[in-house]
Amino acid sequence: IRSVLLFEETLPRQFVVQAEKIKEDYENFLSLYQWKIPLKTNYILLMGFLSLLIIFAALWVSLKISNWISVPIQKLAYATEQIARGDLDVRVELKRDDEIGMLVDSFNRMVRELKEIKLSLENAYLESDRRRVCFENIVENIDSGVVSVDEQGRVVTVNSTACRILGLKAGDLVNRGYEEVFNYIESEELRQYVKGIRLSEFGSATKQFDVKIGGQMRVLKFFISNLKDVQGHSLGLLVVFEDITELLKAQQALAWQEVARRMAHEIKNPLTPIKLSAERILKKWRRGDDDIGAVVEGATNTIIKEVEQLQRMVNEFSRLGRLPQIKKTVTRIEQIIEELKHIYRDFEQRISFEIDGSIPEVMLDRDQIKRALMNLIDNAVAATNGDENILIRVNYSENSKQLIVVVADNGIGVKEEDRDKLFLPYFSRKKGGTGLGLAIVHKIITDHGGEITVEDNQPKGTIFTIKLPV
Ligand SMILES: Nc1ncnc2c1ncn2[C@@H]1O[C@H](COP(=O)(O)OP(=O)(O)OP(=O)(O)O)[C@@H](O)[C@H]1O
Ligand SMILES: [Mg+2]
Structure with a gap:
């Protein structure tokens, strides 16, 4: 570089x-x-x-x-x-x-209510079960026969008294047709009566029938009633019956005892003056008294009078025994009422006659029924004075198929203690009364298969009610 x-x-x-x-x-x-x-x-x-x-x-x-x-x-x-x-x-x-x-x-409320409903249902069931047991016990232990029949006519229950009266075992009838009852009770009248019952219109009835059970005559008193549900539909019949044969016999025996007692009393009364008169004649005759003629005359008159009284009594008594057998003919009760109006025309201020509705023709012994009614009216007339009145009312009960005649007055009335004795012969509270009037009425009515009862009228007086089967 x-x-x-x-x-x-x-x-x-x-x-x-x-x-x-x-x-x-x-x-x-x-x-x-x-x-x-x-x-x-x-x-x-x-x-x-x-x-x-x-x-x-x-x-x-x-x-x-x-x-x-x-x-x-x-x-x-x-x-x-x-x-x-x-x-x-x-x-x-x-x-x-x-x-x-x-x-x-x-939910809780629903469960609570459900429990309450369940409890009340349980209680209702227990109550009805208790009643059933109680009812069954009563039915089993009462002294009347009880038979229930359903609406098809099948026997549902038979209690032990019914078995005893009819001489059968419970199993012999249960679930069978009611007609089989008539294998044990022979009574054409009862058979016809039961056959004639229409469940749709029948209410209840009390009836007495002479029947034959095991070859023996018995008198059974029946109370028949229609069992109905709340809607009024029939569930069948309840039949309660009693064997009153012995009771009737005992009643008759008692009645005759009473008759004998009264007769003895009535005969004793005239005997004393007869005896005294005879003794007086004897004494005078023995002593050879001068006035024997007058004494014989007086004493014999007394004897004759007393004997006549005795005769009258015996005649009346035999009339009761000699009441002719009833002869029933087709009768219109209106006719009898017309005749009675005529007989009692002098009392028309006091006596009124009423006929309710139309009365069917009935089989009656005209004369005897008239006689019975006359006895009742005579008594009513005797029990009333001019200001008081008497009503005779006739009507027909479709339900019980009975002719009902009521004789009511507002007179002196019957004392409580006399009521049971009214129909006995020789019971009288009247001077000169024979006491046979009501005994005769009673005999005529029972001979017709009917019944006569007596009760107090209101506010005072007496009502006699006659019920005659039609
Ligand atoms: N309607 C009546 N009101 C009050 N008492 C009555 C009535 N009917 C009857 N008696 C009483 O019953 C008694 C018996 O009556 P019953 O007809 O048998 O005999 P009687 O009337 O006394 O006698 P007779 O019928 O011979 O006149 C009567 O004495 C009377 O005391
Ligand atoms: Mg009388």
Whole structure:
């Protein structure tokens, strides 16, 4: 190298500052560049952590939401299962103000009400069972026969008294047709009566029938009633019956005892004056007194009078025994009433006659029924004075197929203690009365298969009611 040429140029200061800054920045860049990877990793980790945090938060929130709905539903499902198994004490414990809370409250209320209904049903069942047992016990132990028949005419129950009266075993009749009863009771009248019952219109009836059971005559008193449900549909018949044969016999025996007692009393009365008169005649005759003629005359008159009284009594008594057999003919009760109006025309101020509705023709012994009614009217006339009145009313009961005649007065009335004796022969509270009037009425009515009863009229007086089967 032979020569060196030097040039010097002064650079502007700003240029140098700029160069220095570039150099510094370059060095900064270089020093930062070596942090590039650790920083990047750092950021990635941070991002990952944040993402995970968000995912967990989302999961937690969704879990909370699902719990909020599914837990009550699970509880409800569990409770429903318990209820299905019959446990009505189960409750879902949850208090909330939202729709689920309302659902749970309604569910709990429903279960509570269900339990109450179940309890009341159980109580009703227990009560009805208790009544059934009680009723069955009563029916089994009462002294009357009880047979129930369903609407198809099949025998449903027969109690032990019915079996005893009819001489059968319960199993002999249950589930059989009611006609089979007539294998045990022979009575055409009863058979016809039962056949004639129409369940749609029948109410109840009390009837007495002479029947034959095991070849023996018995008197059975029946109470037949139609069993109806709340809508009034017939469920069949309930038949209650009693064997009153012995009772009737005992009553008759008692009645005859009473008759004998009264007759003895009535005969004794005239005997004393007869005996005294005869003794007086004997005494006078023995003593040879002068006035024997007058004494014989007086005493014989007394004897004749008393004997006549005795004769009258015996005649009346035999009339009761000689009441002719009833002869029933087709009769219009209106005709009898017309005749009675004529007979009692002198008392027309006091006596009124009424006929309710139309009365069918009936089979009656005209004369005897008239006689019975006359006896009742005579008694009523005797029991009343001019201001009081007497009503004779006739009507026909379609239900019980009975002709009903009422003789009512507002006279002196019958004393409580006399009521049972009215129909006995020789019972009289009247001076000169034979006491046979009502005994005759009673005989005529019972011969017709009817009944006569007596009760107090209101405010005073007496009502006699005659019921005659048509
Ligand atoms: N309507 C009546 N009101 C009040 N008492 C009555 C009535 N009917 C009857 N009696 C009472 O019953 C008794 C018996 O009556 P019953 O007809 O058998 O005999 P009697 O009337 O006394 O006698 P007779 O009929 O021979 O006149 C009567 O004495 C009377 O005391
Ligand atoms: Mg009388």
